[in-house]
Amino acid sequence: MKHFFKLMSFRKILSIIFVGTWLLFNLSCASNSDEKILFFAHSLPTSHPVHKGIVAMQESLNEKSGGKLQIKIFPDGQLGSERETIELLQIGSIAMTKVSASALSNFAPEYKITVIPYLFRDSDHLFKNLEGEVGEQLLASGTEYLLRGVCFYDAGARSFYTKDAPVNSPDDLDGLKLRVQNDQMSVDMANTLGASATPMAFGELYTALQQNVVDGAENNIPSFVSSNHFEVCKYYIFDEHTMVPDVVIIGTKFWDSLSEEEKVWLEEAADESVAKQKQYWKETVDENMKMLKEKGIEFIYPDKAPFVEKSRPVMERLLEDPQLRPIIEKINAN
């Protein structure tokens, strides 16, 4: 038994204690309260524009429901990594989470398409798809895995950043150990571009950079800044290889337990938060870019053509999958 606990991360033990306490609390309070509280866990810090989007949803839901349906947010990976919060959702211990679409691709394969390099031409093309048929299909695809999609949040474009290796072309990625998200698509993306992909949870990355476990990573500007990775990495390379959105999900068990009225409140609150979050995103990127320049971070704007060319096999491999091919073709035609 002692050995078993040694093998578990401290975070996981905390999650289990938390979940146990929560269950006890809920069982004992269910009969004397007509308020419902949806526990919402995610991995980003509170200064991040995605967290601010979630707060907007929380406030709007509170207002619409007159406090009858509330969201309690656990930010900053307090309840574990994205994979762990997805699992907590599946077993019904938390109601909602916000994860990167790439983390979801481990559970619901349709989300793999969001990690294809240079699939989306720009932000307009991305949202045209996410807010149309493709987005609906993706959000619905999680339901059979107990993960009902609620909405997408803007997570910009992901680019590489390195501690001390300037990268001007994919050739410069050769031999660099770069942290990627914990899913097969992200590993494939970085390896195909010539790097040596090192998957790990976002929360472990600062230390990994500091201790030279990896030479760099890839992410959008607000995550590069709010995680303080810019303190350790000198170069940010605007190759913008992917536009992986963030996704809010609710466990199907919680969704099914809501009344029709509560479902409408939640959907409306989510829609309102999507518009606000896009605004927070833009404002944050502008502020962050200014700050990074002042701190002396070197921005590199490489020619994207060699990156597009070298990463093409990632899409070609997915086109062989009969389930994914029609979605990719739809996006390309849009």
Ligand code: GCU
């Ligand atoms: C982005 C995304 C997070 C994700 C992180 C990562 O910041 O918004 O959901 O955890 O990338 O690289 O892991």
